[in-house]
Amino acid sequence: MKRSGKVAYQPRPEHHFTFGLWTVGNPGRDPFGEPVRPALSPVAIVRKLAELGAYGVNLHDNDLVPAGSTAAERDRIVREFQQVLAATGMKVPMATTNLFSDPAFRDGAFTSRDARVRAYALQKTLAAIDLGVELGATTYVCWGGRRFALEAKPNEPRGDIFLPTTGHMLAFIYTLDHPEMVGVNPEVAHERMAGLDFSHAVAQALEAGKLFHIDLNGQQVGRFDQDLRFGSDDPKGAFFLVKLLEDAKWPGMRHFDSHAYRTEDEAGVWDFAAGSMRTYLILKEKVERFNADPVIQQLLAEVDGGKSARVSFGELRNMNFDLAALRTRGYAYERLDQLTMELLLGVR
Numbered sequence: 131m132k133r134s135g136k137v138a139y140q141p142r143p144e145h146h147f148t149f150g151l152w153t154v155g156n157p158g159r160d161p162f163g164e165p166v167r168p169a170l171s172p173v174a175i176v177r178k179l180a181e182l183g184a185y186g187v188n189l190h191d192n193d194l195v196p197a198g199s200t201a202a203e204r205d206r207i208v209r210e211f212q213q214v215l216a217a218t219g220m221k222v223p224m225a226t227t228n229l230f231s232d233p234a235f236r237d238g239a240f241t242s243r244d245a246r247v248r249a250y251a252l253q254k255t256l257a258a259i260d261l262g263v264e265l266g267a268t269t270y271v272c273w274g275g276r277r278f279a280l281e282a283k284p285n286e287p288r289g290d291i292f293l294p295t296t297g298h299m300l301a302f303i304y305t306l307d308h309p310e311m312v313g314v315n316p317e318v319a320h321e322r323m324a325g326l327d328f329s330h331a332v333a334q335a336l337e338a339g340k341l342f343h344i345d346l347n348g349q350q351v352g353r354f355d356q357d358l359r360f361g362s363d364d365p366k367g368a369f370f371l372v373k374l375l376e377d378a379k380w381p382g383m384r385h386f387d388s389h390a391y392r393t394e395d396e397a398g399v400w401d402f403a404a405g406s407m408r409t410y411l412i413l414k415e416k417v418e419r420f421n422a423d424p425v426i427q428q429l430l431a432e433v434d435g436g437k438s439a440r441v442s443f444g445e446l447r448n449m450n451f452d453l454a455a456l457r458t459r460g461y462a463y464e465r466l467d468q469l470t471m472e473l474l475l476g477v478r
């Protein structure tokens with residue numbers, strides 16, 4: 131049967147799965163623990179992800195070019211990286227800037243109180259955009275080209291970050307001189323850190339035509355950034371997100387911004403990467419089953435209470451409503467939710 135076979139969930143470049151160099155390359159450092167894994171070179175990461183079926187990698191400037199590199203070193207690193215991209219067919223769809231590691235940014239980057247730090251952040255960003263363009267990236271993510279995607283986050287590394295949610299970012303975009311160039315890069319973890327429903331944020335961005343990129347991972351509400359493997363902590367939330375993206379036929383990259391557990395060695399990191407893509411493809415198949423399930427679709431049709439016709443305000447004022455029926459009807463959400471759970475749990 132197709133859904134139990136490994137082949138059915140085999141990631142391929144056409145699925146547009148991407149990983150940040152900083153994700154699989156994360157050495158497992160945390161606020162209390164030193165790195166637990168040796169650093170992986172960007173070239174090695176590209177080779178392994180290509181082997182696993184990914185489409186590409188994304189990067190901060192310093193993920194590829196270490197801070198303090200000379201111009202000659204930078205050019206050599208970029209050339210070698212371009213060679214492995216060409217050899218594997220891997221792409222770099224998105225680039226961004228590290229505006230948080232350097233101690234100079236300890237009061238923020240674009241929002242630092244010190245004007246010199248703000249100018250340095252801008253200079254570093256311009257150089258990172260040039261690097262992204264050189265590698266073929268078409269989206270630039272601003273956590274903090276031609277298409278700019280703003281990534282909201284409520285806190286960390288600062289206690290409070292300006293424009294903390296995707297909704298704030300959307301409102302901000304329309305105050306810019308060129309709003310058509312700017313969209314959002316919502317992240318599961320960041321919206322959940324704010325205690326919000328991630329699918330709602332993504333739906334609003336889709337509706338506005340502003341979903342330029344997305345960061346897939348997992349996060350428990352009320353914790354600092356966990357960056358868990360996509361779907362591992364909240365399979366139902368992940369299912370509804372995949373449903374939203376697939377039903378909308380969203381053409382963008384399915385990008386994973388997450389880390390393997392600190393317990394893992396390098397083999398565990400590749401299990402993490404393969405698992406992220408496999409979970410997405412399993413959920414995508416569940417979406418197809420949900421959309422084709424006659425009982426679920428019948429319940430959805432009934433809950434709408436018939437087609438709504440467009441009426442004028444004058445007509446609306448004179449409409450008669452069967453309030454007794456509206457007050458006593460059930461919505462059958464319990465049944466719908468249970469059917470969804472059974473589908474996800476594999477018994478339907």
Ligand SMILES: [Mn+2]
Nearest residue numbers: 281317345387
């Ligand atoms: Mn992110």
